[in-house]
Amino acid sequence: MQAQVSPQAWQFCWVLLRPEKVPEIQYFGASALHTKISRYWGDIPAEQYDTLKTQLFSQIARFASGSKIVLTRLCVALASLALNMMPEAWPGAVSEMVRMFQEEGGEVDGRARCLALLELLTVLPEEFQTSRLPQYRKGQVRGALGREWTAVYPLLQQLLRQPDSPPLVKARVLKCLSSWVLLDVPLNESEGLVEACFTALSDPELFDTAVEAIVNTISQPDSQRYVNTLLKLVPQVLQLQEQLRDAVQNGDMETSHGICRIAVSLGENHSRALLEQVEHWQSFLALVNMIMFCTGIPGHYPVNETTSSLTLTFWYTLQDDIMSFEAEKQAVYLQVYRPVYFQLVDVLLHKAQFPTDEEYASWSSDEKEQFRIYRVDISDTLMYVYEMLGAELLSNLYDKLGRLLTNTEPTTTWQHTEALLYGFQSIAETIDVNYSDVIPGLIGLIPRININNVQLADTVMFTIGALAEWLADHPVMLSSVLPLVLQALGNPDLSVSSVSTLKKICRECKYDLPPYANNIVAVSQEVLIKQIHKTSQCMWLMQALGFLLSALPVEEILRNLHSLITPYIQQLEKLAGETPNPSNKLAIIHILGLLSNLFTTLDITKQEEESGENAPPIKSVPPQTGPNPVVVVLQQVFALIQTVLSKWLNDSQVVEAVCAIFEKSVKTLLHDFAPMVSQLSEMLGQMYSTIPQASALDLTRQMVHIFASETNHFPPIKALFELVTSVTLTIFQQGRHAGNNQLQRTELIAHCADVPPVGQVLQEDGKLLLLAVLEAIGGQSSRSLMDQFAEVLFCLNKHCFALLTVWLKEALRSPGFPSSRVSDEQKDTFSQQVLRERVNKRRVKDIVKEFTLVCRGLHGTEYAADY
Numbered sequence: 001m002q003a004q005v006s007p008q009a010w011q012f013c014w015v016l017l018r019p020e021k022v023p024e025i026q027y028f029g030a031s032a033l034h035t036k037i038s039r040y041w042g043d044i045p046a047e048q049y050d051t052l053k054t055q056l057f058s059q060i061a062r063f064a065s066g067s068k069i070v071l072t073r074l075c076v077a078l079a080s081l082a083l084n085m086m087p088e089a090w091p092g093a094v095s096e097m098v099r100m101f102q103e104e105g106g107e108v109d110g111r112a113r114c115l116a117l118l119e120l121l122t123v124l125p126e127e128f129q130t131s132r133l134p135q136y137r138k139g140q141v142r143g144a145l146g147r148e149w150t151a152v153y154p155l156l157q158q159l160l161r162q163p164d165s166p167p168l169v170k171a172r173v174l175k176c177l178s179s180w181v182l183l184d185v186p187l188n189e190s191e192g193l194v195e196a197c198f199t200a201l202s203d204p205e206l207f208d209t210a211v212e213a214i215v216n217t218i219s220q221p222d223s224q225r226y227v228n229t230l231l232k233l234v235p236q237v238l239q240l241q242e243q244l245r246d247a248v249q250n251g252d253m254e255t256s257h258g259i260c261r262i263a264v265s266l267g268e269n270h271s272r273a274l275l276e277q278v279e280h281w282q283s284f285l286a287l288v289n290m291i292m293f294c295t296g297i298p299g300h301y302p303v304n305e306t307t308s309s310l311t312l313t314f315w316y317t318l319q320d321d322i323m324s325f326e327a328e329k330q331a332v333y334l335q336v337y338r339p340v341y342f343q344l345v346d347v348l349l350h351k352a353q354f355p356t357d358e359e360y361a362s363w364s365s366d367e368k369e370q371f372r373i374y375r376v377d378i379s380d381t382l383m384y385v386y387e388m389l390g391a392e393l394l395s396n397l398y399d400k401l402g403r404l405l406t407n408t409e410p411t412t413t414w415q416h417t418e419a420l421l422y423g424f425q426s427i428a429e430t431i432d433v434n435y436s437d438v439i440p441g442l443i444g445l446i447p448r449i450n451i452n453n454v455q456l457a458d459t460v461m462f463t464i465g466a467l468a469e470w471l472a473d474h475p476v477m478l479s480s481v482l483p484l485v486l487q488a489l490g491n492p493d494l495s496v497s498s499v500s501t502l503k504k505i506c507r508e509c510k511y512d513l514p515p516y517a518n519n520i521v522a523v524s525q526e527v528l529i530k531q532i533h534k535t536s537q538c539m540w541l542m543q544a545l546g547f548l549l550s551a552l553p554v555e556e557i558l559r560n561l562h563s564l565i566t567p568y569i570q571q572l573e574k575l576a577g578e579t580p581n582p583s584n585k586l587a588i589i590h591i592l593g594l595l596s597n598l599f600t601t602l603d604i605t606k607q608e609e610e611s612g613e614n615a616p617p618i619k620s621v622p623p624q625t626g627p628n629p630v631v632v633v634l635q636q637v638f639a640l641i642q643t644v645l646s647k648w649l650n651d652s653q654v655v656e657a658v659c660a661i662f663e664k665s666v667k668t669l670l671h672d673f674a675p676m677v678s679q680l681s682e683m684l685g686q687m688y689s690t691i692p693q694a695s696a697l698d699l700t701r702q703m704v705h706i707f708a709s710e711t712n713h714f715p716p717i718k719a720l721f722e723l724v725t726s727v728t729l730t731i732f733q734q735g736r737h738a739g740n741n742q743l744q745r746t747e748l749i750a751h752c753a754d755v756p757p758v759g760q761v762l763q764e765d766g767k768l769l770l771l772a773v774l775e776a777i778g779g780q781s782s783r784s785l786m787d788q789f790a791e792v793l794f795c796l797n798k799h800c801f802a803l804l805t806v807w808l809k810e811a812l813r814s815p816g817f818p819s820s821r822v823s824d825e826q827k828d829t830f831s832q833q834v835l836r837e838r839v840n841k842r843r844v845k846d847i848v849k850e851f852t853l854v855c856r857g858l859h860g861t862e863y864a865a866d867y
Contacts, residue, residue, distance in 0.1 A: 023067040030073035064116035075120040079127040087144035094148035118172040174209040187226040211258035260294040272321040296347040353415040379426035398438040428466035465501035468508040475512035506547035539597040546601030592657035600664040656695040681716035778818025790848040819855035
């Protein structure tokens with residue numbers, strides 16, 4: 001890598017390209033040439049441009065019959081040379097390339113010369129896309145390249161139309177066209193070539209490259225200006241329908257996929273332009289129906305087909321374009337396209353259906369996951385389509401589901417029922433369906449469903465969950481669905497759907513749940529004790545119970561809390577007495593997690609805040625008096641938590657789990673947490689001074705944020721803050737590298753102006769922090785940590801600008817610091833760049849990355865390019 005960027009590369013690259021060298025060595029020589037031309041163009045004297053150009057032409061001609069990988073690299077090098085010389089130093093560059101390779105002579109046969117020229121013309125626009133030209137040059141060069149299309153077009157046209165052109169040459173022509181259209185070549189100027197591409201679709205050898213060329217040409221943003229050319233393309237696309245149907249019938253997925261891509265790219269990129277051509281409405285409607293055929297292509301995604309997913313974005317685009325017209329025009333289009341979208345809903349729900357149980361069992365886990373994502377995409381599309389079709393869509397789905405469930409013939413499969421419910425769920429999850437008159441009927445139909453399958457049961461659960469807000473406004477219907485949810489809680493296969501649905505119901509309907517509270521708590525306790533659910537679902541279940549208990553009177557909350565958490569407290573007491581080992585560590589973290597998730601949502605203060613709409617007088621709870629139930633429990637278990645900490649203080653995960661209990665409680669209770677401030681501050685101080693942990697620091701920040709301004713809590717908070725500050729500084733003083741993982745303490749810097757002790761500490765010891773950061777950037781720490789060090793610099797610059805200006809000047813004055821590889825000029829530039837950026841953190845990270853590469857001697861290498 002260093003050799004490639006060295007001055008000697010100009011000499012050795014030609015030596016490495018000699019005929020006796022093996023292709024791998026020749027490739028290295030060609031790569032070195034490209035690196036020098038593309039990245040170190042300023043090193044080449046202007047008088048050597050023509051010599052270099054001649055040498056490259058000569059090498060390309062020689063390798064035209066040689067190694068393909070070396071030829072491509074040499075073409076890329078010549079392309080880079082052309083881009084750097086255009087337009088002034090090499091006007092008409094492309095015309096000269098075409099002329100040079102068309103001339104007879106030498107030992108290279110015509111076909112090899114032709115392929116070499118096509119390779120060169122193909123890589124030229126690609127090299128432009130990735131070139132490092134300054135912005136103003138990019139505009140100049142793009143314009144020059146656009147003017148050169150007149151030299152490229154006739155050549156490509158001739159080669160495609162020549163009857164004796166070999167398939168390989170035609171394939172390269174198509175690839176070359178794909179490359180040039182990325183430069184926004186006007187669509188009307190490549191019309192003839194696009195027609196030739198459609199002809200090439202009938203040749204299996206050219207099919208893939210022809211598809212790519214057509215799609216790239218149609219997809220260029222600029223092409224929508226050429227409406228007449230687009231209108232000529234529509235019938236050409238429609239003529240592919242027979243080839244498409246044959247491909248589907250013969251199971252030729254590649255051909256059906258390619259034709260679908262062409263139809264979708266024309267529809268998706270130009271639907272508005274084509275919609276506005278009113279006199280051609282029938283041909284555009286035919287294109288829409290062709291895309292509908294692609295959406296509903298037979299077979300199950302992704303096992304029997306992979307095409308239908310390509311079409312979904314088109315339906316969004318078409319809908320957006322129709323709905324963006326003014327009211328009168330929109331009404332005309334809706335008359336035509338509303339029936340199309342109702343048909344689309346039927347097609348999508350058919351595609352969303354699960355295969356037979358036997359077939360599904362044979363799918364790999366990867367195929368099942370792709371199908372799940374595909375169904376999510378269908379769900380999103382249905383939700384979007386609802387914006388156009390409105391309440392009529394829900395009525396339509398409800399009628400179909402009603403007919404299905406009341407049909408006495410045994411022909412109905414569970415897949416039909418599941419798909420219709422999935423359609424309901426997709427819409428109800430994000431759209432407010434409270435006004436809909438079909439939801440009561442739907443809730444009435446749900447108990448009639450014969451749930452004999454896990455996928456169907458899952459969808460029933462998720463549908464109930466999606467209707468949780470509706471149930472809050474119609475609590476009389478809770479008795480119809482709650483038993484189904486509680487029954488599903490006991491089935492491990494329905495873990496995610498049943499727990500998430502219960503959580504939604506407890507959150508939205510908590511003021512209507514007191515009559516069911518005992519039952520919900522009992523079933524939840526049972527499934528928790530039986531360990532039916534995985535850890536994350538256990539946590540959700542605790543959050544659900546937190547919501548549920550929040551609406552009960554305090555004495556009932558305490559009674560339920562006692563029965564709910566006593567088994568866990570007893571288990572924790574037992575674990576606290578054991579010698580630490582990996583298995584009891586997991587059990588401790590699990591119990592602490594259950595408690596913190598319960599306390600996240602158990603919030604009795606919300607009872608008084610709820611509006612009359614959500615908590616009408618009949619549901620209201622008397623104002624609560626006395627300490628908050630969460631505080632009561634925390635005070636009871638505080639000594640036990642201290643015992644656990646004493647054994648596990650050096651384990652960051654256990655400490656994090658302990659801190660999470662208090663952090664979640666503080667966030668939820670805010671000032672109601674006051675009775676715990678003193679003892680928690682003391683415990684935090686002991687923890688942090690023994691073994692400093694980031695989680696303890698986060699909890700300290702939370703406490704300072706909420707309680708520092710309250711007079712009666714200031715003494716313990718102040719003592720904790722001073723202790724944490726003192727310990728943190730000691731870490732930096734003991735060893736500048738002791739704290740790579742402690743960089744979150746940057747949080748304290750933000751308070752240097754509003755919290756005097758922080759300001760004082762930074763005044764006295766901030767320079768020590770800066771020296772540690774600079775030393776790390778200079779090469780003493782892993783490059784992967786540079787973003788964190790950049791954050792420290794950004795924070796100092798934002799909050800302590802005056803101090804940082806002085807410290808940087810003093811620190812960088814030392815010879816050889818932070819690295820012997822950086823000059824005084826480079827250090828000055830770095831200092832000025834950092835001090836300039838007080839808003840853009842991303843820019844400071846880039847500055848630090850650049851400087852650390854210079855400090856490590858890596859700047860300008862390929863290694864650095866990947867950084």
